Amino acid sequence: MGMIRTIQFRLNGRAQALHTDDRRTLLWVLRTDYALTGTKYGCGEGYCAACTVLLDGAPIHACQTPVSALDGKEVTTIEGLAADGALHPLQQAFIDHGGFQCGYCTSGMLLGAAALLRGNPHPAREDIVQALDHHLCRCGAHQRIVAAIESVAGGKDASP
Amino acid sequence: MSAGGGLDRRKFMLLAGGGIAVFVALGLRLALKSDGTPQYPEDFNAYLLIGKNGRVAVYSGKIEMGQGVMTSQAQMLAEELGVSVHSIDMVLGDTDLCPFDFGTFGSLTTRMFGPALRAAGAKARAALIELAAKRLGVAAAALRVDDGVVSVAGAPQRRVSFAELAGGARITRIADRNAVLRTFKQFRVMGRSVKRLDGEVKVTGAAKYAADLRLPEMLYASILRPPMHGAMLMQIDTAAAARMPGVTIVNDRGLIAALHADPQSAAAARQAIRPVWSLPATTVDSETIYQHLAADAESLRVIADRGDVDAARKHAARVTESTFLKGYVAHAPMEPHAALAEIKNGRATVWASTQTPFPTRDRIAAALGMGHGAVRVITPYLGGGFGGKSADTQAVEAARLAQISGRPVQVAWTRAEEFFNDTFDPAAVVRVASAVDAHGRIALWDYAVHGAGERGAIPCYGAANLRVRSGTELHYGPATRGPSIHPFAVGPWRAPGANMNIFATESQIDIMAAAAAVDPLEFRLRNLADARLRRVLEAAAAAFGWTRATAPSKRGYGIACSIDAGTYVATIAAVGVDSSSGSVKVSRIVCAQDMGIVVNPDGARMQMEGGITMGLGYTLAEELQFRGGDILDQNFGTYHIPRFSWVPRIETVLVENNDVPPQGGGEPAITATGGAIANAVYDATGARLLRLPMTPARVRAALGAMAQS
Numbered sequence A: 001m002g003m004i005r006t007i008q009f010r011l012n013g014r015a016q017a018l019h020t021d022d023r024r025t026l027l028w029v030l031r032t033d034y035a036l037t038g039t040k041y042g043c044g045e046g047y048c049a050a051c052t053v054l055l056d057g058a059p060i061h062a063c064q065t066p067v068s069a070l071d072g073k074e075v076t077t078i079e080g081l082a083a084d085g086a087l088h089p090l091q092q093a094f095i096d097h098g099g100f101q102c103g104y105c106t107s108g109m110l111l112g113a114a115a116l117l118r119g120n121p122h123p124a125r126e127d128i129v130q131a132l133d134h135h136l137c138r139c140g141a142h143q144r145i146v147a148a149i150e151s152v153a154g155g156k157d158a159s160p
Numbered sequence B: 001m002s003a004g005g006g007l008d009r010r011k012f013m014l015l016a017g018g019g020i021a022v023f024v025a026l027g028l029r030l031a032l033k034s035d036g037t038p039q040y041p042e043d044f045n046a047y048l049l050i051g052k053n054g055r056v057a058v059y060s061g062k063i064e065m066g067q068g069v070m071t072s073q074a075q076m077l078a079e080e081l082g083v084s085v086h087s088i089d090m091v092l093g094d095t096d097l098c099p100f101d102f103g104t105f106g107s108l109t110t111r112m113f114g115p116a117l118r119a120a121g122a123k124a125r126a127a128l129i130e131l132a133a134k135r136l137g138v139a140a141a142a143l144r145v146d147d148g149v150v151s152v153a154g155a156p157q158r159r160v161s162f163a164e165l166a167g168g169a170r171i172t173r174i175a176d177r178n179a180v181l182r183t184f185k186q187f188r189v190m191g192r193s194v195k196r197l198d199g200e201v202k203v204t205g206a207a208k209y210a211a212d213l214r215l216p217e218m219l220y221a222s223i224l225r226p227p228m229h230g231a232m233l234m235q236i237d238t239a240a241a242a243r244m245p246g247v248t249i250v251n252d253r254g255l256i257a258a259l260h261a262d263p264q265s266a267a268a269a270r271q272a273i274r275p276v277w278s279l280p281a282t283t284v285d286s287e288t289i290y291q292h293l294a295a296d297a298e299s300l301r302v303i304a305d306r307g308d309v310d311a312a313r314k315h316a317a318r319v320t321e322s323t324f325l326k327g328y329v330a331h332a333p334m335e336p337h338a339a340l341a342e343i344k345n346g347r348a349t350v351w352a353s354t355q356t357p358f359p360t361r362d363r364i365a366a367a368l369g370m371g372h373g374a375v376r377v378i379t380p381y382l383g384g385g386f387g388g389k390s391a392d393t394q395a396v397e398a399a400r401l402a403q404i405s406g407r408p409v410q411v412a413w414t415r416a417e418e419f420f421n422d423t424f425d426p427a428a429v430v431r432v433a434s435a436v437d438a439h440g441r442i443a444l445w446d447y448a449v450h451g452a453g454e455r456g457a458i459p460c461y462g463a464a465n466l467r468v469r470s471g472t473e474l475h476y477g478p479a480t481r482g483p484s485i486h487p488f489a490v491g492p493w494r495a496p497g498a499n500m501n502i503f504a505t506e507s508q509i510d511i512m513a514a515a516a517a518v519d520p521l522e523f524r525l526r527n528l529a530d531a532r533l534r535r536v537l538e539a540a541a542a543a544f545g546w547t548r549a550t551a552p553s554k555r556g557y558g559i560a561c562s563i564d565a566g567t568y569v570a571t572i573a574a575v576g577v578d579s580s581s582g583s584v585k586v587s588r589i590v591c592a593q594d595m596g597i598v599v600n601p602d603g604a605r606m607q608m609e610g611g612i613t614m615g616l617g618y619t620l621a622e623e624l625q626f627r628g629g630d631i632l633d634q635n636f637g638t639y640h641i642p643r644f645s646w647v648p649r650i651e652t653v654l655v656e657n658n659d660v661p662p663q664g665g666g667e668p669a670i671t672a673t674g675g676a677i678a679n680a681v682y683d684a685t686g687a688r689l690l691r692l693p694m695t696p697a698r699v700r701a702a703l704g705a706m707a708q709s
Helices: A026-033 A089-097 A106-119 A125-132 A142-154 B009-016 B069-081 B109-136 B162-167 B199-203 B239-243 B263-271 B289-299 B309-315 B357-368 B393-405 B415-420 B498-515 B520-527 B531-544 B601-620 B673-685 B696-708
Strands: A004-011 A014-021 A052-055 A058-061 A074-076 B019-024 B046-050 B056-060 B088-092 B143-146 B149-152 B155-161 B170-175 B219-223 B232-237 B248-252 B255-260 B274-278 B301-306 B320-326 B338-344 B347-352 B375-378 B409-412 B428-436 B442-450 B465-470 B557-564 B567-577 B584-594 B649-654
Touching (some): A014 A026, A026 B263, A052 A106, A089 A142, A125 A142, B019 B109, B019 B162, B056 B069, B056 B109, B069 B088, B109 B155, B109 B162, B109 B170, B219 B263, B219 B393, B248 B393, B255 B263, B309 B428, B309 B465, B347 B357, B357 B375, B357 B393, B393 B409, B428 B498, B498 B520, B520 B557, B531 B567, B531 B584, B557 B673, B584 B673, B601 B673
Parallel strands (some): A004 A074, B056 B088, B347 B375
Antiparallel strands (some): A004 A014, A052 A058, B019 B046, B046 B056, B149 B155, B232 B274, B248 B255, B320 B428, B338 B347, B338 B409, B428 B442
């Protein structure tokens, strides 16, 4: 059983003290308590990666993560990817390459891609495909998403 | 005024408070072939307003679901009006602000709605020039328009902006068929790959979808679903759920839901509801459905007929008969259906993920017992539609729950609900008998489709003796209607019916080509009179580097073509088949398309790539598993859609044809994907797969059968 307690963590660079039932799921806490709706529900079971956020820089499925896992950690959502109002190079590249259509999987894709480049600033095409293979996109923007990531990885703005 | 109950002209000008407004009343007589979709009414289909600040607002009933029409509509208007796309504000799918529209489907936005928008732009531009001529004291003919400014040709300092002209004006115009549209040679905005206007909001997470909207005091709903379609509720115990803190239970005429201010608590309460269901006997399943569909033979209607099919069959040296199958396919948009409803002061406002805001508004009004004037549907961004967001029961559910609870209510389907409530692409059976003459020309084509409907059923090939029949008529309108031959709801799915019909037709063509020992491209060209389709095939072949060979050549190359939504498509696929696992890996796809004038080349290519990628799913993997009304697939753990590792190198070729107005873009490319890949599998292996999807097990079975024979 979980318990109602205060969880201290950082969310997009700001300290938070969240007083809640610690069994609650990060996805719903982000979307309701914090009104950060850029993180999407797609399947609720960890199959589609639409809810991907970064926990201390590592991609996780927010739909599979209880808030009890957040103590002392840093959560980055799509709303925190752009620094000081300037788009992250990956965000700009997604626009430039048309790496989205409906946009629903885009938040998760961008955070997955940002995590990839953090660990591997110059991934080969196969590395990108492998890293994003569990991210589902129904519109079929895959080829352009890969091209967008390659364009950032090849450039000097590669490290997120 | 709008017969459909959109905003009328008088109210519009009151709201706008002046400016220059243009109403579009083209009376587009749109009769979709055979699918039951109503025509556009003789009505106002769009409003355009140039405000005092010089910004241009377009009110359109079309919605943005990823297909890019927010941008392409703005481009068409910007071209005719003479403004930058960035000075245009698109207001889409709001039933209070936008004029009536049947919905966004059928690759119709650019084809059918585009001319109306362009006419409105042309009319507004003429009105602005007229005003400017008076203001500047010159003849209209001496004026030019650039980026929202009218100036005297040769004296650019004598100028007046749209904002200045609109400021003091209160002018209305009605655009008509006679509006003079700019020609291809004059284009400055159309024909360019303008970046999508929805880019920044989508990469920052700021774009709002229906489930992202929040209202004070709102409750989240979790709705009780039956375990299978056709189940009857015998008993229900909601006591335990109702005792949970903060929970409201609704049990009203079949709608049973738990409401709570927290979505997870609503779901937990719904799980605490104890229903007892009576289950119907299961009839058909994923394997026996085909017999059931084909048994419907007596309902076959002839939709095309020429020559004497019976005589041709008798005289043919060899008749090739094939039966093709395809299962049910889910839409599976990444965004499940969602809606937020609020009822205040006798008016309902419903934000809904819908492709059909006006029909949805009318369904909500009927469910609430309100007049349609008391209901407003607002359409935020859609996270994919593909035809699946047309029935919109979630919007009715949210509205009913808001009415019952007296609070704003959000309904956001889970993925399991999305699968359960989907209006699937129907399973289908095609039976075709064909023969060629001594010159390799098609002498007989006797074709019958059961289950899928007739889009794409009539071949583009010449055949001396031809008969095409289609089974029980399917209504591919905005909503699934009435009982049908299928065990659960089916509905329009990206190019409804055409994916199956083109797969079957193009496979049969290849079978004949192989039997005649003629190269598949050569065989098609020999039997095609249509110059546009021939040109598209040749363009695809040139881009691919096609060299002639009789299949199976072991190269793994396959070709298919189609005409869909006014657009001509030819696709060539290269595949590798792993004979031990049976898995098919598509390595390359070249797709050439003649869609007339291309409004946004990059946007058109994105739709082609998207269609081809989605097409990999119905071709290789997607097939709903069910037993009667029991939908066994509930998530992506068992129902697999295309992912990065499946996607080949996709090369798109836009075949220039600027003599033809813009044609459909969202659907055509997907229609040829299945046929091209099936033919490539045959070319690689010599095994002919007659059933979609071509799963590894089926490929192995086909290879095994070939080895035995």
